Amino acid sequence: MNSNGEPIIEVVDLVRKFGDRAVLKDISFNVHRGETLVIMGGSGCGKSTLLRHMIGSMKPTSGSVRIFGEEVTAMNEREIERVRRRFGMLFQSGALLASLTVGENVALPLLQHTDKFADEIEQIVKQKLKMVGLTGFEDLKPAEISGGMKKRVGLARALALDPELLFSDEPTSGLDPIMTAVVDQLTLKLTHGSHMTAVVVSHDMTSAFRIGTRMIMLGHGSIVAQGTPDEIRNSPNPEVQQFIHGEADGPIPLNLSQDEHEHHQYVKPRPFAFARYRFHHKTP
């Protein structure tokens, strides 16, 4: 791919600590125009945290994140908003506004950020929904469609403003294999045809190898491996091999995800947890 020119995303020595614990340690990478970067890693390894730093909703402890050549870590809300208009984001759950219909959800960024007329917006909404295979679903509420559909609507909404850059958090989890292929092809078409850049967080190895032009594997908050899909596939690193083949036995410790998770968020003390446990798990 054309990896020349200024990188679209530039992450340098990113460190994020929650309390004493570093969730991200010295992460550095670049993403160039037209590339599709796939970020993989076990649950709680810091993928979502990394993504949140790139979209400017979290501030790093140290290090820098530059998007379109602009430093987002030092920006105030207004400046971040300006950058955010240039990229789209697909959330893991779709994050549709429950009070609006599917069509209104897709139209929302257009209504807020463009001066287009209502019928023009309606055309764009129809076209975007068609791209994700949801023609005719405009008037349903998010509660009336399935999880996979919500995600596709979320994708249509993320693409509504024809962004230069798309972030997706697990775009294919919860989709059936055919829909996964459709979404992957859409990503490929946009990155190849329209030179869109994509950053995809994914667990789905089939999809990751299908769309990725470059891959990063995170573990324990740092980059375990990065390279082209071929380099990753042939990586000598046993952690990478365990992850891409989905094996239970290997160098990745099993308590990893739970351990990380507990440090991610404050866990409410549950006074009767033990008694409840005893009640449900009667020991003979």
Added chain:
Amino acid sequence: MVFIGVRAAPMVALTAFSVGVTLAMQAAHSLKDLGAEMYVPDLVMVTLLREMGPVLIAVIVIGRSGSAVAAELGTMKVSEEIEALEVMAINPVQYLVVPRFLAMLVMLPALTIIGSYVGVFGGWAVCRFALDFNTAGYVLRALQSADTWDLYSGMIKSAVFAWIVITIACNAGLHVEGGAEGVGQATTAAVVQALLAMLVTNAVLTGIFFFSA
């Protein structure tokens, strides 16, 4: 706006009517001993306009709309909707809080006016059918007793209450953490805090109006 205002109207009317009736009966009972039954309309009118109207309607609106706003925004926070708005470069305060704020600021005083007059109507029902008043006499007495300042002070109060209630409710909703449980806690906290803040403010405002008048 429709939710906060229009759909709350029947409930507000019923409450206000019962309060008006109760007030009139209590007033009649106490004033009878003094031989001053003719002052019942005064008491009902002034009490409703200045105190009971704004406070009671605010209590209803806190229970109905304050909790609903806190729960709605809380659920949106939990399901990443607020974050999605931010990432779409849409300011959630502008998009979600401002319309609710305006709706509350318009609707609470409007409901208070409706409530006060329905309450006065309740007082009329008692006076007309249980005491020796005719309609004209009641209306005349009631209108004579109240001056515009009574109405204004009630309106000022309910506007201040609206501001307190919606601020507390939105704040609680936007700061929800930890799933459905968090939403429940935030809703309860919003109702309790709003009620306390509203009642304390009412005491302060009444004090100000009382000593400055």
